[in-house]
Amino acid sequence: MMIKPNSVKESGLLWEPNDTWVLNSNLTEFAKQVGKSALPYEHFYRWSIAKPEEFWSAVWDFADIIGEKGEEVLIRPIDGGMQGTSWFPNGYLNFAENLLRGDEKRTAVIEADENGDYRCLTMEQLRSTVAKAQAGLRALGVRTGDRVAGIVTNRVEGLVALLATTSLGAVWTTCSPDFGPQGIVDRIGQVKPKVVVASLDYHYNGKKFDIKDNISTVCEMMDGISTLVTIGDSFGLYFNKSLHVMNWKELCQNDASSPQFVRVSFGAPLYILYSSGTTGMPKAIVHSVGGTLIQHLKEHQLHCDVKPGDVMFWYTNTAWMMYHWLVSGLASGAAILLYDGAAVLKDDPGILWGFAEGFRVTHFGTSPKYLELLMKNSYQVNQKHELSRLRSVLSAGAPVSPEQFDWVYDYIKNDMIFASCSGGTEIIGCFVMGSPIHPVKRGEITCKTLGMAVDVLDDRGASVLHQKGDLVCTQPFPSMPITFWGECGDERYQDTYFAARPGIWTHGDLAEQTIDETVIIYGRVDTTLKPGGVRIGTAEIYRVIDQIPRIQDSIVFGLPVDGDEEIVLCLVIKEGNLGSEMADTIRKEIRAKASPRHVPHRIYCVNEVPNTLNGKKVEGAVRSVVLGKPVKNKGSIINPNCLEEYVGLSEREYK
Numbered sequence: 001m002m003i004k005p006n007s008v009k010e011s012g013l014l015w016e017p018n019d020t021w022v023l024n025s026n027l028t029e030f031a032k033q034v035g036k037s038a039l040p041y042e043h044f045y046r047w048s049i050a051k052p053e054e055f056w057s058a059v060w061d062f063a064d065i066i067g068e069k070g071e072e073v074l075i076r077p078i079d080g081g082m083q084g085t086s087w088f089p090n091g092y093l094n095f096a097e098n099l100l101r102g103d104e105k106r107t108a109v110i111e112a113d114e115n116g117d118y119r120c121l122t123m124e125q126l127r128s129t130v131a132k133a134q135a136g137l138r139a140l141g142v143r144t145g146d147r148v149a150g151i152v153t154n155r156v157e158g159l160v161a162l163l164a165t166t167s168l169g170a171v172w173t174t175c176s177p178d179f180g181p182q183g184i185v186d187r188i189g190q191v192k193p194k195v196v197v198a199s200l201d202y203h204y205n206g207k208k209f210d211i212k213d214n215i216s217t218v219c220e221m222m223d224g225i226s227t228l229v230t231i232g233d234s235f236g237l238y239f240n241k242s243l244h245v246m247n248w249k250e251l252c253q254n255d256a257s258s259p260q261f262v263r264v265s266f267g268a269p270l271y272i273l274y275s276s277g278t279t280g281m282p283k284a285i286v287h288s289v290g291g292t293l294i295q296h297l298k299e300h301q302l303h304c305d306v307k308p309g310d311v312m313f314w315y316t317n318t319a320w321m322m323y324h325w326l327v328s329g330l331a332s333g334a335a336i337l338l339y340d341g342a343a344v345l346k347d348d349p350g351i352l353w354g355f356a357e358g359f360r361v362t363h364f365g366t367s368p369k370y371l372e373l374l375m376k377n378s379y380q381v382n383q384k385h386e387l388s389r390l391r392s393v394l395s396a397g398a399p400v401s402p403e404q405f406d407w408v409y410d411y412i413k414n415d416m417i418f419a420s421c422s423g424g425t426e427i428i429g430c431f432v433m434g435s436p437i438h439p440v441k442r443g444e445i446t447c448k449t450l451g452m453a454v455d456v457l458d459d460r461g462a463s464v465l466h467q468k469g470d471l472v473c474t475q476p477f478p479s480m481p482i483t484f485w486g487e488c489g490d491e492r493y494q495d496t497y498f499a500a501r502p503g504i505w506t507h508g509d510l511a512e513q514t515i516d517e518t519v520i521i522y523g524r525v526d527t528t529l530k531p532g533g534v535r536i537g538t539a540e541i542y543r544v545i546d547q548i549p550r551i552q553d554s555i556v557f558g559l560p561v562d563g564d565e566e567i568v569l570c571l572v573i574k575e576g577n578l579g580s581e582m583a584d585t586i587r588k589e590i591r592a593k594a595s596p597r598h599v600p601h602r603i604y605c606v607n608e609v610p611n612t613l614n615g616k617k618v619e620g621a622v623r624s625v626v627l628g629k630p631v632k633n634k635g636s637i638i639n640p641n642c643l644e645e646y647v648g649l650s651e652r653e654y655k
Contacts, residue, residue: 014409015418016439025436026301034058038437041447042517048450049475055451056087056294056478063297063331066101067093067263076476081503083494085476088290091266095289096167099330100127100259102308107335110311111156112355114203114341121156126163129156129252131259133164136251140195140227140244144169144262147272149193151177151184151215152318153202154340157231157248159327161197166270166289169262173272173284176319177202178209181217183635187274187319190284191485192224197248200232205342212236219243266290272485273321273425276612276636283496284485287428288478295429295479296328303449304363304392304419305436308333314365314394315343315352321425322365322396329363337361343370349377353385360389367397369615371404372546374411381412392417394434398616399521399539402443403547420445422471422509422521426497429479431471431507432519444518452477456513461501464513468522468535471511472504480505510537527619529558531565534597538619541569541600544593548586550574553609556600557623559650569600570609570622570646578605583655602654608642622646 022028022039031038034054038044048055053073060069070090077084104124112118121129142148148165152158152174165172173191175184177199188196198215201208216237219228227244229251230237237245270289274282300306312329313336316322329336337359343366345351356364374381381387390413395404400420408418419434422445431454434446448454453475458464483489484496500506510522522528522537529536538556545554553572558565569586571578583603590598610618621631625646634640 012441012444014405014440014442015415017417017437022437025305026307027303027305027435027437030058030062030302033062041435041437045448045450045517049453052451052475052477059294059298059302059451060088063294063301065093065293065297066098067091074476079503081498082473082476082480082505083490083498085480086267087478088266091290092263093266093290093293094167094169094261094263095270095293096130096163096259097261097263098293099163099328100130100167101331102333106309106333108330109156109159110335110337110359112337112339112359113155114206114345114351116351116354118355118359119156126160127259128257129160130163130167131256132252132254133160134167134259135254135256136229137164137168137170137195139254140251142168142170142195144264145269146170146195147191147193148172148195148197149188149191150174150318151188151196151198151218152231153177153199154316154318154323154338155199156338158197158199158318159338161229162327164259167259167261169264169268171269171272171286174318174323175274176317177211177214178204178317178638179319179635181214181221184214184218185221186635187282187284189218189222190282191272192222194224195227195229196222196225197229198231200230200234200237203341205345264289267482269482271324271428273324273428274319275425276616281632282636283492285426286482286485286489288482291478291480292324292428293328293331295427295477296325297331298450299325299429299433300329300332300334303430303433303435304394305417306332306334306363310334310362310391311337311359311389312363312365313337313339313352313356313359313361315339315367315370316365321428324428326365334363335359344373344377349374349379350381350384353381353387356390357385357387361387362389363392363394364390365394365396367615368395368400368404369398369611371395371400371407375404375407375546376549376552379411382414383411387413390416392419392434394419394421396421396423396430399523399537400443401539401543401546403543405440405442422519424507426481426507427477427479431473432521441516441518444514444516444520446518448517448519454519456511456519457501457504465515466512468510468512468537470500470525471507471509471519471521472501473507474504510535527557529556529565529567531558531567531597536567536598538617540594541567541590541598542617544590544598545569545571545586548589550576550582555606555609555617555619555622557619557626559602559623559626566601567599568602568604568626568649570604570606570649572607572609573605578603578655580655604649604652604654606642606645608639608645610637610639610642612636612638626650
């Protein structure tokens with residue numbers, strides 16, 4: 001139900017579910033099946049982490065996972081730590097089999113693009129297409145454990161390649177086609193794929209990009225490839241080494257009509273995903289078949305209330321973990337909407353909402369960057385689109401400001417769930433997110449997810465409330481990575497998440513938990529500012545900056561000075577120059593709405609801010625350039641050339 005404006009000011013409440021929402025939710029039904037009550041949620045949550053064997057076994061049953069569960073659910077390592085935990089050790093299943101299920105006549109996939117073109121596939125059509133691609137891959141020698149890599153756009157062919165690969169018990173890994181050759185090789189080159197499936201062009205913001213030269217260079221640089229499967233005409237590709245090349249139609253040119261599924265162990269590898277790579281070579285993170293599936297089913301069905309017949313969408317490319325999260329929606333009986341192109345077009349800032357309206361989307365996934373673009377375009381979604389089927393808007397990738405919470409309910413829809421989520425590629429899921437039985441408070445993530453023993457610890461290792469600390473997880477969970485691919489993978493995995501606190505996963509987020517059991521994320525610890533030794537999240541500054549109309553974009557970082565750290569703010573101004581008066585206004589706003597400690601010492605005007613493909617600001621890269629240090633991996637940055645502007649920045653005049 002909608003909350004009245006006056007009560008928002010007093011309590012922060014923006015929305016709360018009525019009795020019908022709560023009673024009809026999957027979460028309430030799940031609680032009944034395990035003989036408990038979903039409310040109060042804190043009690044139900046504590047049961048889920050105190051009795052992990054009972055909880056995860058019940059999730060398997062509730063989601064009706066296809067496969068053999070086995071008698072045991074959890075085997076802990078002798079040292080009692082998290083790393084090395086074995087889940088469903090006697091379980092066998094196939095990932096694609098669980099996604100390619102249900103009514104064959106229902107719509108399974110919708111593909112749309114910038115031109116407004118679209119196509120729909122029923123489950124029967126999807127299964128048939130996967131069967132043909134599976135037969136083609138099998139003929140190329142792909143077997144259980146082999147790696148197949150996709151350099152693909154967010155279209156049906158990429159999805160089919162993923163499902164065909166996993167149906168064979170093989171491992172799927174992917175990289176977005178808008179990466180440069182070195183960025184692609186730095187990622188999929190690590191795992192030596194047997195087969196590469198590659199788009200030869202892509203469209204973005206009205207422009208077509210031919211990437212045949214990039215694909216040729218990638219294949220020249222990488223070892224171990226036996227076959228390149230092209231989506232598009234392969235004329236113009238060149239190689240100095242022997243390589244079998246075939247197009248997508250040739251791969252699928254066979255009589256197969258029904259896929260065969262190779263069941264593998266619960267802990268067998270499914271995906272290899274990659275960290276952003278902004279602080280070094282991207283980590284190749286290996287995720288398991290069962291851990292990925294059961295985590296996504298839990299999040300979709302219990303936290304997002306996804307039901308058969310729903311339509312799920314997330315604006316993403318094929319490399320981001322949210323693409324893989326979206327794909328798993330098929331296992332809950334939902335249709336998934338794949339969109340290939342820019343989120344906002346010059347002549348149509350609301351193209352995504354047009355598709356949401358036309359295809360009756362129930363769950364719309366996005367990012368704070370996209371919400372910011374809509375806000376700055378004054379695009380009133382609820383005035384332009386009929387969204388009666390929409391039940392939830394979800395956001396991930398960065399912290400959502402309180403003002404963005406307000407905007408969502410004012411200008412998208414006032415009676416729905418808005419769920420800010422936080423987790424990561426490392427866990428291919430979420431530590432904290434929304435639920436259908438919780439109220440929504442501005443600026444706060446609704447709850448800790450079931451089965452995840454999430455806490456916020458200070459430097460002493462003590463759990464703290466209403467105080468910033470490190471987001472941690474203190475008990476094992478099924479979607480923990482198997483390892484990092486490559487030499488010394490287990491050791492690198494240990495050093496990344498368990499070195500700070502042995503036996504406890506330290507995620508790398510600066511966070512705060514409240515007495516209401518909600519969570520606030522302030523940003524990554526590795527970009528946290530420390531003026532005067534006090535930790536400050538960059539999100540607290542961006543929240544203020546984003547409300548100033550003349551500012552188009554911004555980036556903030558810390559500059560070491562005389563044993564301390566000065567806050568540096570770089571701004572992209574829409575029009576005009578950054579004068580002293582504007583700089584003074586910015587400082588006053590930050591002082592009033594954040595704190596005196598948040599006020600930047602230096603403010604510069606720049607032309608562009610570096611971002612990753614997922615819209616994250618790359619503060620660490622800017623800081624490295626300003627300090628004269630090398631940027632360890634430019635391949636993750638969509639606009640790396642703009643970093644040249646930051647060379648010698650500290651010597652320039654500032655306001």
